[in-house]
Amino acid sequence: MAIDVNIEVSPLSRVEGHGDLVLDIKNKKIEKLQFRIPEAPRFFEAMLVGRKFDQPSHITSRICGICSVAHTFASIKATESALGVKLNDQILKLRRIVNIGEYIQSNCLHVYFLAAPDFLGVGSVIPLIQTHPDIVNIAIRMKKIANDIVRITGGRAVHPITTVVGGFTKLPSKSDLENIKNMLNSLYPDLEASLKVLKTLKLPDFERETEYISISNDYEYALYDGDLKSSDGWVIEPIDYLSKIKEKVVQHSTGKHCWASRDSYMVGALSRVNNNFEMLSDRAKEYASELGLKVPCYNTFMINFAQFVEIVHCVDDGIRLVNELLDSGLDEEKSFVSVKPKAGRGVGIVEAPRGSLIHDYTYDKNGKITKANLIIPTNMNYANVEKDLEALIPSIIEKTEDQIRFSCEMLIRAYDPCISCSTHFLNVELINKE
Numbered sequence: 399m400a401i402d403v404n405i406e407v408s409p410l411s412r413v414e415g416h417g418d419l420v421l422d423i424k425n426k427k428i429e430k431l432q433f434r435i436p437e438a439p440r441f442f443e444a445m446l447v448g449r450k451f452d453q454p455s456h457i458t459s460r461i462c463g464i465c466s467v468a469h470t471f472a473s474i475k476a477t478e479s480a481l482g483v484k485l486n487d488q489i490l491k492l493r494r495i496v497n498i499g500e501y502i503q504s505n506c507l508h509v510y511f512l513a514a515p516d517f518l519g520v521g522s523v524i525p526l527i528q529t530h531p532d533i534v535n536i537a538i539r540m541k542k543i544a545n546d547i548v549r550i551t552g553g554r555a556v557h558p559i560t561t562v563v564g565g566f567t568k569l570p571s572k573s574d575l576e577n578i579k580n581m582l583n584s585l586y587p588d589l590e591a592s593l594k595v596l597k598t599l600k601l602p603d604f605e606r607e608t609e610y611i612s613i614s615n616d617y618e619y620a621l622y623d624g625d626l627k628s629s630d631g632w633v634i635e636p637i638d639y640l641s642k643i644k645e646k647v648v649q650h651s652t653g654k655h656c657w658a659s660r661d662s663y664m665v666g667a668l669s670r671v672n673n674n675f676e677m678l679s680d681r682a683k684e685y686a687s688e689l690g691l692k693v694p695c696y697n698t699f700m701i702n703f704a705q706f707v708e709i710v711h712c713v714d715d716g717i718r719l720v721n722e723l724l725d726s727g728l729d730e731e732k733s734f735v736s737v738k739p740k741a742g743r744g745v746g747i748v749e750a751p752r753g754s755l756i757h758d759y760t761y762d763k764n765g766k767i768t769k770a771n772l773i774i775p776t777n778m779n780y781a782n783v784e785k786d787l788e789a790l791i792p793s794i795i796e797k798t799e800d801q802i803r804f805s806c807e808m809l810i811r812a813y814d815p816c817i818s819c820s821t822h823f824l825n826v827e828l829i830n831k832e
């Protein structure tokens with residue numbers, strides 16, 4: 399039993415980037431609790447100032463090697479909104495297929511490689527090669543298929559190059575689409591096998607109700623497009639995000655903390671499932687039921703199961719989109735629409751695998767950025783991570799220090815934080831002396 403606890407985990411393992419857990423307990427009371435982010439800020443917002451409208455998406459995709467598609471699309475959507483670009487159905491469907499590839503890719507990485515070791519009592523995925531070789535092989539196969547989908551439709555598996563402001567520089571062929579469809583269909587036995595293993599896992603008994611925010615719309619499980627929706631009852635258009643989403647600098651982090659209706663909120667797979675459950679595919683709903691994922695769900699550890707359910711949905715939805723494109727046929731003349739520079743402001747919001755991602759650009763009449771603001775999903779979760787830890791620790795205070803450390807690390811990892819993306823805390827003003 400731990401009466402006094404002093405824990406400093408630096409850095410936390412199996413997360414992207416460098417994050418530290420600092421916990422000081424005296425007489426079973428929390429004296430200090432921080433999820434500390436020490437990485438240097440990266441200044442992408444300042445890099446964008448002065449850039450012409452065809453450049454930002456290629457720059458911002460480099461914010462992250464895991465969520466490069468999400469940054470590409472948030473950037474493109476912000477620019478297209480500012481310039482008044484109207485897209486056709488073919489372009490939008492192809493973008494959604496690229497997006498689905500990244501979702502399978504990223505959720506697979508977290509569920510199988512980063513989170514599963516916590517539930518199976520090992521330090522990494524390496525021991526699972528001996529104890530669960532079938533599952534490791536499924537994870538590798540799924541990751542490769544997802545990479546191939548992004549490569550075929552986006553030009554390469556990371557940092558896509560064929561999807562640009564106004565459309566696509568190169569379309570996939572009919573055989574490419576048929577290949578994607580076959581690859582997605584081949585995943586169904588793997589999903590069934592994974593479900594059987596996931597059903598054997600026991601999640602920690604923990605709940606803390608919070609505000610859940612994601613994009614949402616009336617026609618699909620929103621990943622690419624929608625208004626910003628809160629479980630607290632409000633819905634706003636992307637352009638109005640500043641009326642609800644607030645940021646602040648905290649002393650112990652180079653990543654800002656965010657709040658909306660309360661002092662913290664959650665974004666990510668669990669928020670999307672809570673807000674948009676009815677829009678999931680029928681198979682995804684069945685898998686959710688098998689895993690005990692019922693909405694509203696307040697157990698943060700269920701993020702891992704929600705990510706798996708999203709993989710199932712993305713496989714189903716990807717096949718649907720490919721079939722629709724095969725039925726209508728690909729038209730090279732519809733691969734790109736006209737784009738002309740003009741002054742304006744645009745906001746692009748997509749759901750990155752880790753949650754709502756916001757790009758906000760202001761352009762001058764020559765189509766060059768004069769101001770940029772980016773809000774990263776992991777930033778939005780930092781405050782909620784600390785609130786969850788505050789709620790979790792009293793329930794595990796009777797455990798040993800090692801057990802407390804492990805439980806806290808496991809909860810942070812459940813959020814699938816992308817720390818390097820989120821380090822930006824300075825307001826940089828560039829002065830043009832011309």
